[in-house]
Amino acid sequence: MAEELIPADSDEAAAAAGAEEEEQPIKQRKNGLYPGVSDELAENMTSGWADTELRDLEPIAQAAHTADRRAALSARFPGERLVIPSGNLKTRSNDTEYAFRASTEYAYLTGDQSEDGVLVLEPQGGGHRATVYLLPRSDRENGEFWLSGQGELWVGRRHSLAEAEQLLGIPAKDVRELPEKLREATGPVRVVRGHDAAIEAALTDKVTAERDEELRVNLSEARAVKDAFEIGELQKACDSTARGFEDVVKVLDKAEATSERYVEGTFFLRARVEGNDVGYGSICAAGPHATTLHWVRNDGPVRSGDLLLLDAGVETHTLYTADVTRTLPINGRYSALQRTIYDAVYDAQEAGIAAVRPGAKYRDFHDAAQRVLTERLVEWGLVEGPVERVLELGLQRRWTLHGTGHMLGMDVHDCAAARTEAYVDGTLEPGMCLTVEPGLYFQADDLTVPEEYRGIGVRIEDDILVTEDGNRNLSAALPRRADEVEAWMAALKQG
Numbered sequence: 001m002a003e004e005l006i007p008a009d010s011d012e013a014a015a016a017a018g019a020e021e022e023e024q025p026i027k028q029r030k031n032g033l034y035p036g037v038s039d040e041l042a043e044n045m046t047s048g049w050a051d052t053e054l055r056d057l058e059p060i061a062q063a064a065h066t067a068d069r070r071a072a073l074s075a076r077f078p079g080e081r082l083v084i085p086s087g088n089l090k091t092r093s094n095d096t097e098y099a100f101r102a103s104t105e106y107a108y109l110t111g112d113q114s115e116d117g118v119l120v121l122e123p124q125g126g127g128h129r130a131t132v133y134l135l136p137r138s139d140r141e142n143g144e145f146w147l148s149g150q151g152e153l154w155v156g157r158r159h160s161l162a163e164a165e166q167l168l169g170i171p172a173k174d175v176r177e178l179p180e181k182l183r184e185a186t187g188p189v190r191v192v193r194g195h196d197a198a199i200e201a202a203l204t205d206k207v208t209a210e211r212d213e214e215l216r217v218n219l220s221e222a223r224a225v226k227d228a229f230e231i232g233e234l235q236k237a238c239d240s241t242a243r244g245f246e247d248v249v250k251v252l253d254k255a256e257a258t259s260e261r262y263v264e265g266t267f268f269l270r271a272r273v274e275g276n277d278v279g280y281g282s283i284c285a286a287g288p289h290a291t292t293l294h295w296v297r298n299d300g301p302v303r304s305g306d307l308l309l310l311d312a313g314v315e316t317h318t319l320y321t322a323d324v325t326r327t328l329p330i331n332g333r334y335s336a337l338q339r340t341i342y343d344a345v346y347d348a349q350e351a352g353i354a355a356v357r358p359g360a361k362y363r364d365f366h367d368a369a370q371r372v373l374t375e376r377l378v379e380w381g382l383v384e385g386p387v388e389r390v391l392e393l394g395l396q397r398r399w400t401l402h403g404t405g406h407m408l409g410m411d412v413h414d415c416a417a418a419r420t421e422a423y424v425d426g427t428l429e430p431g432m433c434l435t436v437e438p439g440l441y442f443q444a445d446d447l448t449v450p451e452e453y454r455g456i457g458v459r460i461e462d463d464i465l466v467t468e469d470g471n472r473n474l475s476a477a478l479p480r481r482a483d484e485v486e487a488w489m490a491a492l493k494q495g
Contacts, residue, residue: 045146052157057166062111062318065229067169069109069222074121074128076218080188082128083203084109084219085196086117095149099277103195104410105219107319112168114158116175118199123187132168133175136161178202190215213417220417223409225431230409231465233320234433235474237275238463240314241322242477244270248310249492252302252330260284260298267312275314279321280412283311286330290457291441293402304331307338309457319410323435324475325461332489334482337452341440342482345458348372348438349480352404356436356464356471360428366404369438373400382449399442399449405435408463430468437461 073082086106089097102113110119116135121128137160138145138152146153161172179202182189189206191199192215200207226234244267248255255262263284271278281296289295290309302308308330313322327342329335334342352369371387374396378385383395390396407414407423414433415423428434439459442449463474479488 042143045143046141049140053160054163057163059169060111060167062229063167063169065227066109066111068227070119070121070130071127072222073109073219077190077215078126079123080190081123081185082119082121082215083182083189083191083199084119084121085192085199086112086114086119087195088197089115089150101277102319103192104223104319105192105216106195108219108223108410110168110170111318112164113319114164116196118175118178118196119170120178130170132164132170132172133178134159134161134164134172135176136174182206192216192219216417217419220415221419221422224407224415224418224422225429226409226433226465227431230320231431231433233316233318234322234408234463234465237279237314237316237320237322238324238474239477240270240274240316241312241324242475243274244312244314245310245324245326245478246492249328249489250495252308252328252493255286255302255308256304256330258302260286260289260300260302263302263308263310264298267310271312271314275316276319277315279313279315279323283309283325285309285311285457288444288455288457290327290459291443291455292457293441302330305335306330307334307456307458309459311459311461313412321408321410321412322463322475323408323412323437323461324463324478325437325439325459326478326480326485327458327460328485328489332493333486338456338458339482341442341453341456342458342460344373344376345438345440345460346480346482347376348404349436349460349462352436352438353462353464353471353473356428356434356466358428358430358466358468358470362424362426362428365434365436369404369436370396370400373438373440382453398446399440401439401441402437404438405461405464408433408435428466430466432466433474434464434466435461436464 084106086102089100092098100115106117106119107113110132112132114134118133120131120133135158137158145151152158159167161174164172179198182199182202185206189203190211191203191207193200193212247266247270248263251262251266264282267282268278283295284298285292285295286300286302286308287306289300290307307327309325309327311325313324315321329338348369351372352365355365355368371391374387374390377383377396377399378387378390383390437459441457442453442455444455446454460480465472465474479485
């Protein structure tokens, strides 16, 4: 990775020179302000560049949908200024940053994914005027283009404000002017917190935590019912994810020779080739690691005869993610006990999916799946019945551990800030998308179960869209039944 041309202390020197000096062309800066850069080089860097402005751009695919979302938000908070930042780069170590991912709220309302962007809805008439504030193209006169670590010579071209307006369908202005405008603003203001400290600081005396939380909650609940564009993106995510699972099966022999990291890397390649990234840290849990719900270290062995619990999802270029889990026999065949446990989880998932339909309570699919798992645990003699007693006391949770699903969308655990009454105590509607993911987990040190159960973990997860007349499994391209999984794996390995 290349280092910047200018010594590390030069930024401090530039800052000390004052804001007025910052606006002067680089060719006027002398007296060693930028050590190691001659005036001739500085002057040379300001000229000889072609016009690269892009014209007659088509709006992004979701532009009409984002306009509708902003209109709905406007109607919910009339007369109030609403501020939704995309967020800033975060340092990973020293002078390197994590890959940027725009805040869900900002991307949902704009379709833009730029760092440092801010959407502002300003009251106007009976509604709002939307403006997106962005960093403009790097200035080649004052040296930002090549001297700043975030200049376009270093990190790549960004859209001009005029280009952004064409793509997003929103007037665009320079975000560097926004903090002062917000400090001067009057009237009620709300901001989505946690993404941009500078923007929040400019609003310190104008906002309250309670009112800001109401904005965040509203935006979370607004995402519960997906529009046609979002459903299409979720289907893309699931289709890519299915291909990623196929990739993994084809290289299980190489994973056995290395570790779970080979599984992780294989799936990640698919996610980066077909999408933006993985939607969350992939869980590539072989053997007893499958009993750890969020095993993301992925550094353990992959052994023939064990199970591989792969929980992974591709995130599309528009930031919608799949969330799918399959528990695969590494050697291609389930043992008798593995299949018994797998079939119990499969039956529980079938019951859960059947409970997903318009008008059903959100909790219904969880209750249906938990009942099936509890019946099996009682049948196997692992917990004393009757089933109703076990469910009432929650005794099955030693082995079922988690809820049976969650909302899915731009966040893998979408709508997380929604009120309880609007989410887990709510009612399913067409357009909602959720996961159904029951599991059974027998820890390696669990002395309450027979030794042969210990270290076995099974989860099956699919992404289910609520439709007008029931549901649709968006991840149905991946087989679920044990015999179908075995046949699928055999065919891929032969291919």
